[in-house]
Every structure is written in structure tokens, then in C-alpha cells.
Amino acid sequence: MERPLILITNDDGVSAPGIRALIAVMSEIGEVIVVAPDKPQSAMGHAITINNTLHLNKISKETDSITEYSCSGTPVDCVKIAVHEILKRKPDLCVSGINHGSNSSINVIYSGTMSAAVEAGIEGIQAIGFSLLDYDWDADFEQIKSYIKNITLEVLNKKLPEGVILNVNFPKLKEKEIKGIKICRQANAIWMEKFDKRKTPQGKDYYWLTGEFVNQDKGEDTDEWALANGFVSIVPVQFDLTAHHAIQNLTNRDWK
Template sequence: MKNKPLILVTNDDGITAPGIRTLIEVMSEIGTVVVVAPDSPQSGMGHAITVNNTLYLDKVSKEDAEITEYNCSGTPVDCVKLAVNEILKQKPDLCVSGINHGSNSSINVIYSGTMSAAVEAGIEGIPAIGFSLADYNWNADFEPTKPFIKKIALEVLNKKIPEGTILNVNFPKLKFEEIKGIKICRQAKAYWMEKFDKRKSPFGKDYYWLTGEFINQDKGQDTDEYALANGYVSVVPVQFDMTAHHAIQTLNTWDL
């Protein structure tokens, strides 16, 4: 690539999270980086946007810094919207979101702020990738992900993602030499069996903590869950067109 690509970096764990700092480091080797990320953790926000509260956007990098960084009081999707409409003078060549502290494989993609930021970029017509590591530890080792992130990002920049598609990339919690490679997968059919831990406050008011168990009933060997369990980086193409195209013919037989 003759000219450096413009790369937007965001996440849902907040601008200070080790995951996004790793992603910024890798992207700075590829192109010109602009960071717009939440000023505090926004995990599980999905595709939420701020409509009833004021949004704040603060530049946190110095004027002469090589990387321009902003933190935002809103959600990951707010960050992308503000970046595109208020900060960037041109549409970025790539948007990368993450690296999330924790997996966003299977049904988790629905709840993920990391992936929703990437999806929002895709809606804007920007090639986008969400990166996640299957380790919730704040001090997780992101070093093994770096070569894979660079490889995938360069492929996206050079080959282009099919229109209307975003990549959901998940890394197993393994050392670099233990990772077997990259697998293109489908999303596993799995779900969360939710439970609520009911407690009482000192004032006698009931409150709840959400807990649950992840249930994977999918035995397929072409899924993201299978890839991660067997030492591979999973890459799932995700689309924001949520139409169940296969159901249209059936619905047309109904007496509506």
C-alpha cells in the first residue's frame, strides 16, 4: 500500500484497557491511527446509543502525538458515530474494535459492545473487525494475538471484506506456539442459561446480580466454539442484515 491507511480503533472495555492498547500498537505498524473509545467500561452494551443524556468527547493525546486519541462518555456505538461524523475528515479505511477482555464467540456477539462498534462501522460502509481474547483477566497476555491481528487486518485492507459483512475474530487463551492457525467458521448455536442471584440491601430492598451458565449444544466442527476449544483463532463473517431470508417463502404461504 503506497499511502498509509486511516484506521479507527475503538473498544468497549474503555480507552485505558490493556486490550485496546495492544490493538493500537499493532495498528500503528500498519497505518495512521485515530482512537475513539469509551472513558469507562461499557461491556454488554450491545448496540446501545445515547439519546437521553449529554455526550462528551475529550481529546486525551498531545497535539504532537503520533496517535490521536479521544475518550467518549457514551457507548462503543456512540464512539464510532462521533468519530465518523465529528472527528474524521474522511471515511477510515478500516475500523478495528477490541481487543476485548473475554470471548465474543457464538451468541455473545449479540450482547457485545466490541462487536456492535464494529457493526456500526460496517453500517457506515467501513471495513470492520472485532477482536476478542477468551480471557477476562485485566492483565491477560495479549502478546500471542499480535501476529494474527496484523495478518488479518492486512488481508482485509488488501482483499476487502464482502459488502455488508464484518469479521468477528476470537483468540483462544494460549501461548503463540500453541495456536494451530486460523479457521473460518460459523457461529455456534449456543445460549446462556441465565440465573439471578437475589439479595437484600441493608434497607430491605431486593436487588439482583445476573449470573448464568454458557450452554453449547452445537456439535459441529465448523463452529467458532469448536475452533477455540481446539486451539485455533476463529473468524466468523457477521452481517447486519438480520432478515431471515430462508423464512420469507414460508411466510408467503400464510393467510395474511
């Protein structure tokens, strides 16, 4: 049987330990094509490059089952250029990550990792974004590899509903085992943001964006609850941003 073709990308850069762990898992499942940013592109959201040129660099590897490229653009650029310039056929799956840090709740909006997965979904490709709640460059990905493999095989074997992408987050656990998997909704949470204002030696103002993550949602069916209680959270997301529940309300108004 032909092995599935799997496109891998991320937002932490092609050399990040997270994507190296993801490549190791996916190479057990199928033929792997890696197209990832040549430098960190975290929090790029769904940005694309339109005012600059894009560059690809093929990375030599010893195995025939893995082909790697670094790209000068954003995570979404990586998916676009992979689909339209590199791949000879549509991949069976696109996986993005493993992100160093959370992409749960509102973070999905800002995430380059998840935007790459969403872009694959727009292209009609089954897609999953994987994230681990550990920002350490040397984070331990070993405990989650079996979960990643099982989730991937489930998607390949049974497919996702049309227009749906999976946002998968893993809790950071050291001396405990993961309790299991929860299918969740996105928690209602926000960032309470502020800017740290400083001055250059020349006296010019500059700013660092800082903030505190505030979970306003007390529900036990959310990704934040699952992660806080030792579960893997899986949230089905979509690229149709229509607020369907509001259509009837707005239709009944007098817009004159």
C-alpha cells in the same frame, strides 16, 4: 503510498490493556484515530445515547501518527461521533477490541465490541472485532499480535464482501501455540441465566445477573469448536437481520 486511516474503539474503555495492544499493532500499519469509551461499557450491545449529552476528551500523545479521544458514550456512540464529528474522511478500516473475554457464538448479540464494528459496517467501513478468551485485566496479548496484523492486512488488501464484518476470537493458550485460523459459523449456544437475589442493609431487594454458558452445537465448523481446539475463529457477520430462508414459507401463508 498513503498509509491507511484506521479507527480504533472498544468496550472495555480507552485505558484497557487490550485496546493498548491493538493500538500498538495498528500503528505499524497506518494512521490511527482512537475514539473509545471513557469507562467500561461491556455488554452494551448496540445501545446509543439519546437522553443524555455526549462528551469528548482529546488525550495528548507524543506521536503524530496516533490521535486519541475518550467518549462518555457507548461503543456505538464512539463510532458515530468519530465518523460524523472527528474524522475528515471515511476511515479505511475500523477495528474494535481487543476485548477481554469471549465474543463467540451468541455473545456477539450482547457485545459492545462487536456492535461498534457492526456500526462501522453500517457506515460502509471495513470492520473487524477482535476478542481474546481471557477476562484477566493483565491478559497476555503478545502471542496474538502477529495474527491481528495479518488479518488486518488481508482485509485492507483484499476487502470484505459488502455488508460483512469479521468477528475474530482468539483462544486462551499459555504453554501451547495457536494451531491456525478457521473460518467458522456461529455456534448454536445459549446462556442459562438466573438472578442472584439479595437484600440491601435497608431490606430492599436487588439482583445480580448470573448464568452458565451452554454450547448446544456439536458441529466441528463452529467458532466454539475452533476455540476449544486451539484455533483462531473468524465468523463473518452481517447487520441485515432478515431471515431470508423464511420469506418463502411466510409468503405462502394465508394472512387474512
